[in-house]
Amino acid sequence: MAIKSLKVLVRFTFPDDTVTRLHDGAGPFVDTNGDLWLGACLTEGLDEIEMAMNGEAATLMLGVSGLAPDGAGLAFDEMEDGNVIGGKVQLLLQGMDAWDQPTGSPEVKFTGTIDNMPMADTSTEDGTISSITLEITNRFSVRRLTSGAVLSDVDQRARSAQLNPSAPSDKFAERIPGLSDKAIRWPRFS
Amino acid sequence: MTDLDYVHWPIDLLPAQSVPFNPVPFTRSGGRSLGGIARYTRTDKGFWQGSLNGIAFRRGQQFDQAREWTKLRTYLNGQAGLLVVPVCSTRLLASPPTWTDFSPGLYPHDDDTPFEDDTEYYEGVTRVEMATTAPLGATVVRLRLISAPTVQGIRFSYQHAMYETGAMIEQIGEDEFRVPIFPAIRQEIPADAWLETDRPTILCRLASDNQMDIEFPPANMPRPSVGLVEAVDVWSDLALEAA
Numbered sequence: 001m002a003i004k005s006l007k008v009l010v011r012f013t014f015p016d017d018t019v020t021r022l023h024d025g026a027g028p029f030v031d032t033n034g035d036l037w038l039g040a041c042l043t044e045g046l047d048e049i050e051m052a053m054n055g056e057a058a059t060l061m062l063g064v065s066g067l068a069p070d071g072a073g074l075a076f077d078e079m080e081d082g083n084v085i086g087g088k089v090q091l092l093l094q095g096m097d098a099w100d101q102p103t104g105s106p107e108v109k110f111t112g113t114i115d116n117m118p119m120a121d122t123s124t125e126d127g128t129i130s131s132i133t134l135e136i137t138n139r140f141s142v143r144r145l146t147s148g149a150v151l152s153d154v155d156q157r158a159r160s161a162q163l164n165p166s167a168p169s170d171k172f173a174e175r176i177p178g179l180s181d182k183a184i185r186w187p188r189f190s
Numbered sequence: 191m192t193d194l195d196y197v198h199w200p201i202d203l204l205p206a207q208s209v210p211f212n213p214v215p216f217t218r219s220g221g222r223s224l225g226g227i228a229r230y231t232r233t234d235k236g237f238w239q240g241s242l243n244g245i246a247f248r249r250g251q252q253f254d255q256a257r258e259w260t261k262l263r264t265y266l267n268g269q270a271g272l273l274v275v276p277v278c279s280t281r282l283l284a285s286p287p288t289w290t291d292f293s294p295g296l297y298p299h300d301d302d303t304p305f306e307d308d309t310e311y312y313e314g315v316t317r318v319e320m321a322t323t324a325p326l327g328a329t330v331v332r333l334r335l336i337s338a339p340t341v342q343g344i345r346f347s348y349q350h351a352m353y354e355t356g357a358m359i360e361q362i363g364e365d366e367f368r369v370p371i372f373p374a375i376r377q378e379i380p381a382d383a384w385l386e387t388d389r390p391t392i393l394c395r396l397a398s399d400n401q402m403d404i405e406f407p408p409a410n411m412p413r414p415s416v417g418l419v420e421a422v423d424v425w426s427d428l429a430l431e432a433a
Contacts, residue, residue, distance in 0.1 A: 099359075101328075
């Protein structure tokens with residue numbers, strides 16, 4: 001039997017242990033544990049959520065709209081107080097039965113921490129839209145970054161001085177600085 | 191937030207030719223493939239979207255109507271204002287030849303006495319009750335039919351949250367029925383609560399800031415329409431407050 005109905009849930013656990021629960025839909029929703037999930041709309045990034053769930057994306061841009069005005073204000077206050085960055089974000093899927101009632105507990109599909117929270121105001125002739133985007137990273141995001149480390153003579157000597165102070169300094173990388181200027185010639189055989 | 195501020199649409203003074211309200215479900219899919227495969231998954235029951243269509247301004251009444259319009263507009267002041275709209279649903283209840291007249295009746299107190307000034311309670315003729323408590327988020331409810339032709343395929347409202355029922359799932363006893371509803375229960379409905387069935391009301395916002403724009407043409411009467419969207423965020427806020 002194909003799944004006819006499910007819910008996409010987002011749970012924020014802020015550094016001061018306050019928990020905010022949102023679901024992608026209208027109106028409030030109560031799960032089998034009795035937790036209340038507020039209706040919000042995930043405006044962007046659902047495709048990325050899918051990737052995140054499949055473990056393909058390490059960073060996730062999550063746009064949330066429809067937050068309560070005091071919620072959004074709170075988010076801003078907490079951002080100022082440093083209570084947003086480092087918060088835990090979990091994306092969950094809740095299976096629903098034929099009558100749209102939750103079955104079992106929601107399954108966690110993605111866990112990450114909030115890295116940044118840019119807010120944007122877009123004014124159009126239809127009105128002004130204030131949106132919050134969360135930049136969420138998880139432990140795999142570091143693997144995406146290019147390592148800036150280089151092997152240098154100075155580092156190597158410093159390291160050996162730390163590890164084994166009484167021994168002469170490690171000269172393993174002594175010739176490394178010179179190598180950058182070295183022209184490499186391929187041998188000619190003819 | 192507890193003392194919710196809203197205004198009732200004066201349906202008697204500003205009658206609309208039709209008040210269509212339709213469900214907007216949340217469905218997600220990956221689109222249709224060349225092979226014709228498309229898999230749809232519902233992620234939420236959804237919300238109501240509707241309008242007051244063809245609001246009739248009459249020559250004799252137009253001054254009162256125009257003033258009322260301005261008053262409403264001043265109160266609402268764009269999408270932030272909350273509006274309660276009655277949605278006539280007697281069509282869903284009518285069942286000729288017995289159920290044809292839904293004009294509200296006048297009822298005295300329990301002991302057959304009227305109010306001090308000889309007036310009586312003004313009340314719809316249909317009566318449907320919630321048989322057991324419907325918790326927040328419920329999508330199947332148990333209704334008790336007291337005086338109405340059916341509880342299937344009808345609309346009801348409780349404290350300005352409107353719902354409509356589907357086909358009966360199960361009959362319990364003589365007059366109690368389990369029916370699925372749209373949308374999910376917005377606010378808990380206690381057992382034995384009376385439900386408004388012939389003229390349910392819905393809490394909404396204007397669909398855009400300029401929905402109350404009106405123009406009086408030189409020779410004719412205007413016939414404006416107002417687009418509306420259910421104010422679902424209010425129910426979220428109330429739920430959060432109660433939690």
